[in-house]
Amino acid sequence: MSGDHILTVDRLMMRFGGIVAVNELSFAAERRKITALIGPNGAGKTTVFNCITGFYRPSGGAIRLAHDDGRTIQLERLNDFRISKQAKVARTFQNIRLFPGMTALENLMVAQHNALMRASGLTVLGLLGLPSWREAEQRAIELARTWLKRVGLLDRADDAAGNLPYGDQRRLEIARAMCTEPALLCLDEPAAGLNARESGGLNELLLSIRNEQGTSILLIEHDMSVVMEISDHVVVMDYGVKIAEGAPQAVRDDPKVIAAYLGADEEEAIAVMESGT
Amino acid sequence: MSATSARPSPAAQPSGSAFILKKALISALVALVLFSLMIGIRTEAGPQGGLIYWTRFGDLAALVGTVFGGSIIVELLRQWWGPVDKDSIVPKPVQSAISFAGRWLAPALLMFALLVPVIFYNQRYILDLSILVLTYVMLGWGLNVVVGLAGLLDLGYVAFYAVGAYSYALLATNFGLSFWVCLPLAGILAAFWGVLLGFPVLRLRGDYLAIVTLAFGEIIRLVIINWQSLTGGPNGVSGIPRPTMFGIPLTPGDDGLAARLGIEFSPTHRLVFLFYLILAMALLTNWVTIRLRRLPIGRAWEALREDEVACRALGINTTTTKLTAFATGAMFGGFAGAFFATRQGFISPESFTFQESALVLAIVVLGGMGSQLGVALAALAMIGGFELFRGFDQYRMLVFGIAMVLLMIWRPRGLIGHRAPTVFLERNQAISSDLVKEGHG
Numbered sequence: 001m002s003g004d005h006i007l008t009v010d011r012l013m014m015r016f017g018g019i020v021a022v023n024e025l026s027f028a029a030e031r032r033k034i035t036a037l038i039g040p041n042g043a044g045k046t047t048v049f050n051c052i053t054g055f056y057r058p059s060g061g062a063i064r065l066a067h068d069d070g071r072t073i074q075l076e077r078l079n080d081f082r083i084s085k086q087a088k089v090a091r092t093f094q095n096i097r098l099f100p101g102m103t104a105l106e107n108l109m110v111a112q113h114n115a116l117m118r119a120s121g122l123t124v125l126g127l128l129g130l131p132s133w134r135e136a137e138q139r140a141i142e143l144a145r146t147w148l149k150r151v152g153l154l155d156r157a158d159d160a161a162g163n164l165p166y167g168d169q170r171r172l173e174i175a176r177a178m179c180t181e182p183a184l185l186c187l188d189e190p191a192a193g194l195n196a197r198e199s200g201g202l203n204e205l206l207l208s209i210r211n212e213q214g215t216s217i218l219l220i221e222h223d224m225s226v227v228m229e230i231s232d233h234v235v236v237m238d239y240g241v242k243i244a245e246g247a248p249q250a251v252r253d254d255p256k257v258i259a260a261y262l263g264a265d266e267e268e269a270i271a272v273m274e275s276g277t
Numbered sequence: 278m279s280a281t282s283a284r285p286s287p288a289a290q291p292s293g294s295a296f297i298l299k300k301a302l303i304s305a306l307v308a309l310v311l312f313s314l315m316i317g318i319r320t321e322a323g324p325q326g327g328l329i330y331w332t333r334f335g336d337l338a339a340l341v342g343t344v345f346g347g348s349i350i351v352e353l354l355r356q357w358w359g360p361v362d363k364d365s366i367v368p369k370p371v372q373s374a375i376s377f378a379g380r381w382l383a384p385a386l387l388m389f390a391l392l393v394p395v396i397f398y399n400q401r402y403i404l405d406l407s408i409l410v411l412t413y414v415m416l417g418w419g420l421n422v423v424v425g426l427a428g429l430l431d432l433g434y435v436a437f438y439a440v441g442a443y444s445y446a447l448l449a450t451n452f453g454l455s456f457w458v459c460l461p462l463a464g465i466l467a468a469f470w471g472v473l474l475g476f477p478v479l480r481l482r483g484d485y486l487a488i489v490t491l492a493f494g495e496i497i498r499l500v501i502i503n504w505q506s507l508t509g510g511p512n513g514v515s516g517i518p519r520p521t522m523f524g525i526p527l528t529p530g531d532d533g534l535a536a537r538l539g540i541e542f543s544p545t546h547r548l549v550f551l552f553y554l555i556l557a558m559a560l561l562t563n564w565v566t567i568r569l570r571r572l573p574i575g576r577a578w579e580a581l582r583e584d585e586v587a588c589r590a591l592g593i594n595t596t597t598t599k600l601t602a603f604a605t606g607a608m609f610g611g612f613a614g615a616f617f618a619t620r621q622g623f624i625s626p627e628s629f630t631f632q633e634s635a636l637v638l639a640i641v642v643l644g645g646m647g648s649q650l651g652v653a654l655a656a657l658a659m660i661g662g663f664e665l666f667r668g669f670d671q672y673r674m675l676v677f678g679i680a681m682v683l684l685m686i687w688r689p690r691g692l693i694g695h696r697a698p699t700v701f702l703e704r705n706q707a708i709s710s711d712l713v714k715e716g717h718g
Contacts (some may be wrong), residue, residue: 093590
């Protein structure tokens with residue numbers, strides 16, 4: 001492995017009782033690149049995501065995050081909210097998790113919680129309404145406005161998030177994740193349920209996030225048009241192990257990947273795998 | 278009429294007279310089972326201590342008949358009405374009415390509240406009642422932070438009310454501290470207990486949280502009853518000093534306020550003072566809550582109510598967020614408790630039963646979770662309205678219960694069921710309550 005890696009997953013293990021969901025998985029995501037994690041249903045992709053974003057504590061292995069400033073953080077030792085707060089890893093969810101009763105703008109304001117909390121002097125300065133707090137709040141609103149504009153939701157800023165159409169909710173969730181100003185953005189099936197036009201727009205959005213913000217992106221996706229079009233690197237999983245890795249074109253032609261996706265029966269799959277290696 | 282004819286006819290629903298009769302019969306049967314013991318048989322302790330009972334089958338028959346008839350009428354009304362629209366978007370007239378009410382109702386209520394002592398100066402009963410109402414408004418606003426904003430169902434809120442009351446009572450009677458010193462202390466102590474309660478329940482949600490908070494409320498009450506050496510047990514604490522107007526007592530003596538101002542002493546002065554005191558405290562609670570909602574902590578509370586998992590993914594420390602919600606709510610409860618102690622002059626554990634918690638929670642739910650104006654209106658309706666039903670004598674509870682049930686049918690999400698956004702770019706529009714979550718505990 002060469003290159004500048006922001007995320008290195010090293011022999012990651014995740015067991016649930018007797019079931020091994022992820023078995024000695026190792027891969028790396030390059031800085032300012034889009035890495036896709038693909039595989040058939042039940043391959044363990046979301047489990048890997050939950051380990052990286054702190055929702056699960058891995059049974060074994062290491063997950064290292066190397067920041068631009070040279071800091072390296074062992075993600076498997078952090079948990080829960082600290083992954084987002086300290087390690088600057090943001091995520092979206094397979095089934096959208098917005099705050100439906102809050103407006104789109106409020107959703108983006110909640111995302112800036114930690115920065116605003118500092119600015120409000122842990123609420124005390126904010127309660128008194130000091131000018132420094134007001135400036136910080138105004139800046140936060142401006143950041144939210146910028147992101148609403150980029151995902152094309154500026155005119156729906158004051159609508160409840162739960163009232164937005166499905167595609168808008170997907171984009172709003174990405175905008176919300178970006179408002180935490182992450183170093184690594186993890187997207188769990190961002191194109192799920194989108195039509196062709198919408199997923200085209202999503203591709204543009206993700207490319208612009210990579211190119212303009214310089215944010216590294218790790219995404220799980222089933223929609224091959226998204227994966228092939230925007231990924232710089234693809235990791236393929238099946239039954240908790242990595243079965244292939246490489247550039248999108250190379251992965252697509254890999255017989256093991258084809259076998260996994262076409263659901264070849266076990267003996268056939270083994271034959272294909274052995275012939276591949 | 279055009280609106281009703283435009284709707285698809287409710288053909289899918291059965292609507293024959295047989296269906297109505299069957300439904301009414303089932304309702305009557307349920308009523309019969311329910312009321313047969315509650316109404317049909319009356320028991321009382323006899324003169325020798327034995328149990329005597331007599332039957333009231335006439336009343337029972339009348340009630341079951343009423344339920345039967347009522348059920349038919351309700352079903353006919355429902356069919357005449359047609360199916361109820363379930364729009365998630367608030368209809369325009371309602372929205373404009375809400376915004377109008379939001380703009381004028383609150384200031385009007387505030388003006389009226391300020392003038393109450395002037396208008397009803399000679400009616401001691403009304404003054405007493407309005408002080409009581411304001412106490413519950415304050416308690417409702419305090420609990421609203423925990424239940425309405427953070428979505429944590431707290432059934433033991435009265436514990437903090439008790440902590441505040443006993444803090445002031447004990448500090449004042451044992452150490453002679455004045456009300457104004459004890460007030461913040463009572464708030465701090467209650468907040469401290471709020472955090473203590475918060476820690477064990479952090480991982481609990483929904484029903485489990487409700488049960489533990491309920492138990493916490495009982496624990497505090499039982500400790501107060503049994504710790505005789507400190508709290509006086511069931512006898513309570515008496516002789517709690519009355520508040521002074523910044524050091525000037527409101528007594529008939531020479532150093533009293535009336536003598537200093539050169540006016541004739543009247544016991545109403547103290548009532549008026551207490552009224553403005555609780556009004557100021559309630560308004561402070563309201564102001565702080567409104568401010569907090571627009572601060573990151575308040576938004577985090579509401580986000581927690583909406584989706585806790587998403588909060589964690591955004592780097593929000595859900596532990597401290599929950600604890601601050603508990604502490605803030607408890608602090609206001611503590612303030613209200615200190616006021617209660619100084620108003621009564623005597624407190625005992627009997628004032629802090631589960632019924633109080635339930636009443637305050639009912640105020641919050643009835644008002645519309647999270648709505649400040651709704652909570653104030655609900656407190657007015659629950660405490661003041663209850664007094665209105667005095668004429669019904671023994672049926673007061675029944676009438677009151679029916680009124681509440683009807684209100685919840687009419688407005689299932691409370692009087693003010695709309696959420697006002699905390700920040701907006703262009704349009705400040707209310708969010709329909711259908712979208713707002715109640716929280717999972």
